Amino acid sequence: MSVFYKRFERHSHGEGLKGQSTHYCAGCGHGLAHRDLAEVIESLGIQDRTILVSPVGCSVFAYYYFDVGNTQAAHGRAPAVAIGHKLANPDSIVISYQGDGDLASIGLAETISTAQMGLPLTVIFINNAIYGMTGGQLAPTSLMGQKTSTSPDGRSTFMGQPLRVAELIAQLDGPIYVERVALYDAKQRIKAKKAIEKAVRLQKEGRGYTFIEVLAECPTHLKMSPDQAEKWVKEHMEPIYPLGVKKDLTVEPWWDRKAPSFEADKLLAIMGAANGAPKRYSTGFPTHLGGTDISFKFAGSGGDGAQTAALLLARAAISEGFDATHIPSYGPESRGGTSYADVHIAETEVLNPSAAHPDVLIAFNAPSLAKFAATVKEGGTIIYDSTVITEVKNMPPNRRLVAVPLTGLAMALERPMVKNVVALGALQGSTGVLPVERFLDTLRTVLKDKPQLLPLNETAFAEGVRHATPVPA
Amino acid sequence: MAISASTRPKPYLEAEYCKGCLRCIDACPKDCIAQGTEINPATGVVPVVLDLATCNGCGLCIQACPEPYGLRPENERTVDAAGFELEDPAALFGPRDTTAPVPVDIPDRHLPLPASEPLVLKGTYASALGALLAGCRHVFGYPITPSTEGAELMAKVLPKLDGAFVQAVSEVAAVNMMYGCGGAGLPCMTFTSSPGFSLMLEGVSYMIGAELPGVFVNIMRGGPGLGNIGPEQADIKLACRGLGHGNTQAITFAPSTPQEMLDLTRLSFELSFKYRNPVVLLGDGYLGQMTGVVRLPSTFTKPGLPAWAVWGDRDHRRNLVSSIHLSEPDLEQHNLHLLGKYGAMIRDEQRSDLYRCDDAEILLVACNTPARMAKGAVEDLRRKGIKAGLFRPITLWPFPIDALKAVLPGVSRIVVVEASPGQLEDELRLALDRADVARPPIDHVQRYGGILPQQFEIVDKVLSLCPVQSGEVMA
Numbered sequence: 001m002s003v004f005y006k007r008f009e010r011h012s013h014g015e016g017l018k019g020q021s022t023h024y025c026a027g028c029g030h031g032l033a034h035r036d037l038a039e040v041i042e043s044l045g046i047q048d049r050t051i052l053v054s055p056v057g058c059s060v061f062a063y064y065y066f067d068v069g070n071t072q073a074a075h076g077r078a079p080a081v082a083i084g085h086k087l088a089n090p091d092s093i094v095i096s097y098q099g100d101g102d103l104a105s106i107g108l109a110e111t112i113s114t115a116q117m118g119l120p121l122t123v124i125f126i127n128n129a130i131y132g133m134t135g136g137q138l139a140p141t142s143l144m145g146q147k148t149s150t151s152p153d154g155r156s157t158f159m160g161q162p163l164r165v166a167e168l169i170a171q172l173d174g175p176i177y178v179e180r181v182a183l184y185d186a187k188q189r190i191k192a193k194k195a196i197e198k199a200v201r202l203q204k205e206g207r208g209y210t211f212i213e214v215l216a217e218c219p220t221h222l223k224m225s226p227d228q229a230e231k232w233v234k235e236h237m238e239p240i241y242p243l244g245v246k247k248d249l250t251v252e253p254w255w256d257r258k259a260p261s262f263e264a265d266k267l268l269a270i271m272g273a274a275n276g277a278p279k280r281y282s283t284g285f286p287t288h289l290g291g292t293d294i295s296f297k298f299a300g301s302g303g304d305g306a307q308t309a310a311l312l313l314a315r316a317a318i319s320e321g322f323d324a325t326h327i328p329s330y331g332p333e334s335r336g337g338t339s340y341a342d343v344h345i346a347e348t349e350v351l352n353p354s355a356a357h358p359d360v361l362i363a364f365n366a367p368s369l370a371k372f373a374a375t376v377k378e379g380g381t382i383i384y385d386s387t388v389i390t391e392v393k394n395m396p397p398n399r400r401l402v403a404v405p406l407t408g409l410a411m412a413l414e415r416p417m418v419k420n421v422v423a424l425g426a427l428q429g430s431t432g433v434l435p436v437e438r439f440l441d442t443l444r445t446v447l448k449d450k451p452q453l454l455p456l457n458e459t460a461f462a463e464g465v466r467h468a469t470p471v472p473a
Numbered sequence: 474m475a476i477s478a479s480t481r482p483k484p485y486l487e488a489e490y491c492k493g494c495l496r497c498i499d500a501c502p503k504d505c506i507a508q509g510t511e512i513n514p515a516t517g518v519v520p521v522v523l524d525l526a527t528c529n530g531c532g533l534c535i536q537a538c539p540e541p542y543g544l545r546p547e548n549e550r551t552v553d554a555a556g557f558e559l560e561d562p563a564a565l566f567g568p569r570d571t572t573a574p575v576p577v578d579i580p581d582r583h584l585p586l587p588a589s590e591p592l593v594l595k596g597t598y599a600s601a602l603g604a605l606l607a608g609c610r611h612v613f614g615y616p617i618t619p620s621t622e623g624a625e626l627m628a629k630v631l632p633k634l635d636g637a638f639v640q641a642v643s644e645v646a647a648v649n650m651m652y653g654c655g656g657a658g659l660p661c662m663t664f665t666s667s668p669g670f671s672l673m674l675e676g677v678s679y680m681i682g683a684e685l686p687g688v689f690v691n692i693m694r695g696g697p698g699l700g701n702i703g704p705e706q707a708d709i710k711l712a713c714r715g716l717g718h719g720n721t722q723a724i725t726f727a728p729s730t731p732q733e734m735l736d737l738t739r740l741s742f743e744l745s746f747k748y749r750n751p752v753v754l755l756g757d758g759y760l761g762q763m764t765g766v767v768r769l770p771s772t773f774t775k776p777g778l779p780a781w782a783v784w785g786d787r788d789h790r791r792n793l794v795s796s797i798h799l800s801e802p803d804l805e806q807h808n809l810h811l812l813g814k815y816g817a818m819i820r821d822e823q824r825s826d827l828y829r830c831d832d833a834e835i836l837l838v839a840c841n842t843p844a845r846m847a848k849g850a851v852e853d854l855r856r857k858g859i860k861a862g863l864f865r866p867i868t869l870w871p872f873p874i875d876a877l878k879a880v881l882p883g884v885s886r887i888v889v890v891e892a893s894p895g896q897l898e899d900e901l902r903l904a905l906d907r908a909d910v911a912r913p914p915i916d917h918v919q920r921y922g923g924i925l926p927q928q929f930e931i932v933d934k935v936l937s938l939c940p941v942q943s944g945e946v947m948a
Contacts, residue, residue, distance in 0.1 A: 012799075020490055027539065065541060113646065227498075266634065318593050
């Protein structure tokens with residue numbers, strides 16, 4: 001039995017008898033399941049590859065005994081921990097060894113979702129119908145009428161009925177092999193070991209997720225002798241938890257994950273990083289709009305394309321060698337609702353990226369215009385969609401008002417969606433923030449994977465420029 | 474070769490390892506085993522007694538024995554009939570209880586990354602790219618606004634790099650997947666936001682206890698409870714003072730630009746492995762969504778494998794990931810060890826950014842996006858003749874008290890600017906108190922509920938504290 005440590009150094013530092021005896025009570029089913037699992041690991045020749053995950057419960061100390069890679073997990077989380085291990089090293093054989101409180105109560109979400117995910121993992125579920133480590137409380141698998149320290153008058157329907165986990169797992173699509181076994185006599189123990197062997201072997205062969213429920217004895221908390229406990233499992237548990245194979249699919253080996261890639265070129269391509277310096281079109285920073293840090297607010301409803309326009313402006317400025325930021329702000333709706341964007345362009349560094357008092361406002365609808373017009377700095381510019389905003393009133397003094405029929409121009413191109421690019425054109429035409437060529441270059445860059453859309457966008461931009469009132473000389 | 478009845482080993486028992494459960498008695502078809510009558514003086518229990526005259530070596534009793542060193546086949550005997558050990562005692566009591574080798578570190582490799590033009594990225598994306606550059610190929614998460622874009626980007630790109638993104642059943646599961654993957658010695662991370670981070674904290678405590686690496690990017694949103702999805706900074710308390718139960722600390726970064734989101738995420742991975750401890754990166758909802766210029770570094774990392782990893786091969790077989798230390802002296806030692814690590818972090822990992830602090834009389838203290846509003850306010854105030862400066866902690870824990878101490882002598886007032894009810898200020902006050910330095914009066918500008926303090930509010934506050942001669946007031 002080389003899979004058990006020669007000496008249990010982790011069990012009270014292996015002192016005295018603890019060096020070779022377990023922490024389990026006399027007659028505990030865990031010891032039998034441990035023995036089966038140890039023999040299976042040995043016979044399959046997977047000792048080096050095995051990682052045993054032992055979460056909270058009596059078996060949390062399984063790492064005292066098994067000479068394999070060991071991970072102790074939080075209560076109920078062993079399947080999640082197992083997923084982490086299996087994905088980190090796909091060649092590892094990961095076994096999650098859990099009790100009934102752990103697997104069927106606190107960890108039920110992880111239990112079900114991991115089973116359904118179906119990665120080649122093996123779960124050994126020790127069902128002894130009671131909480132052992134905390135001292136004999138009601139388990140999700142306790143039987144009706146069973147007296148425990150938290151069901152002193154016996155389990156009633158008020159506490160819910162016993163959970164048949166193997167059946168629950170078997171009806172999921174993820175698992176390939178589910179069996180319930182018992183340990184109460186020699187015949188059952190032979191079957192149990194066979195089932196555990198098959199479950200781990202199927203994982204080793206990369207076929208899928210396997211689950212073995214083991215009906216086990218907890219003589220201490222059942223307050224019985226071990227032979228009475230064996231009898232109790234046979235006579236009382238087995239009728240509620242019938243033994244046998246619950247699911248057994250023939251699945252070809254499929255688990256074959258490649259090692260992750262660490263190639264520079266691939267990484268750069270994924271990041272969208274391009275080689276070569278972009279062309280510069282500006283002769284200097286557009287200080288005529290308000291110093292060395294200019295702010296813009298794009299305001300509309302979801303679907304107006306305010307965010308895209310704002311982002312294009314920020315990209316264009318960054319390509320020109322300036323610093324720029326873009327902050328979106330949405331209403332809670334996935335579609336529709338408000339959509340505002342703050343953009344800053346600075347010659348060297350954007351200090352404050354928020355545009356509480358923008359130099360330029362681009363308003364796509366009347367509420368946006370009403371909301372933000374007064375926040376625009378004195379001497380600033382307000383561009384608005386004159387197709388949808390027909391009545392302009394209460395505008396603050398000393399702001400330049402630029403009316404451009406953004407929607408109308410986009411409709412004329414039979415693509416209402418491009419009104420944000422029309423707006424960018426209008427921004428360029430009315431402020432000269434960056435050269436026309438700069439914007440067109442940025443449009444070509446962002447549309448490099450959809451070149452068929454480029455002519456439409458170029459036209460939309462040109463229409464915006466054409467209809468804008470240029471900056472007064 | 475088939476094993477015949479005559480060659481099958483019979484059982485033998487070392488009485489000390491029999492707990493007297495008697496499960497073997499029923500298992501034996503030949504009635505070779507009986508309940509004993511004498512109490513074993515070493516254990517205080519009555520072991521079974523064997524009479525193997527009719528034993529055919531069927532082994533059923535061995536399979537019925539719950540103790541690994543209880544009933545065993547005769548051929549595994551380590552003690553002779555007189556009770557003398559047959560093996561070399563050194564083999565039994567030596568330091569090694571396993572035949573597995575002692576693992577060694579496989580170091581990270583830092584590979585060159587060809588130069589490229591600056592990227593234009595939002596904060597969450599920048600953080601994701603920082604993780605990729607740090608060698609992270611495993612991301613576990615649960616969707617939550619406003620952090621989800623980071624996870625979405627990872628879900629898109631990781632399959633192309635033969636990595637894995639797993640959308641967990643919950644944040645609780647996500648952090649435990651990190652526990653497994655980090656326990657296997659690989660860099661892994663999650664993107665989350667405040668309520669999700671709350672759910673992860675038990676797992677964070679386990680990771681700290683088990684000394685596992687892992688990076689948590691928490692894009693803070695408005696709270697408490699469900700709150701809203703606006704930007705807030707009210708998880709500073711959680712990250713600095715409340716990482717789950719027990720004696721827990723983790724380096725906590727507060728980036729303020731997309732560039733820092735990338736750079737500090739990379740650094741988070743490095744420090745997470747250096748200290749074998751989780752690292753928290755706190756962004757605010759604005760920063761997560763904010764797009765800005767991001768320059769890529771000249772190298773990227775191909776991770777090695779630390780010696781302590783539970784990897785699942787022969788070299789790492791002896792390893793254990795666990796936060797259990799059952800004996801009190803052991804757990805105290807473990808806590809002392811953790812405190813030693815925290816001390817090293819406090820000593821070596823303080824980071825801050827000082828903006829116009831050299832001659833500052835009014836010192837603004839702010840982090841994340843509010844630090845940018847504060848930076849704008851510094852310029853405004855300087856134009857009005859007020860010597861303002863900004864002290865920006867980049868690490869919130871450890872608080873960069875050493876750098877702060879250096880600028881304090883000329884400072885007449887500190888104004889803490891934050892989107893929380895004083896959680897940054899608490900860190901500042903605690904750090905000042907522990908450093909035992911004289912401090913000027915502390916005021917603050919605070920907003921809550923998903924609203925960030927604005928530049929003009931900061932300027933107004935400072936002006937109210939020290940009105941300028943000209944009386945100029947911001948509109």
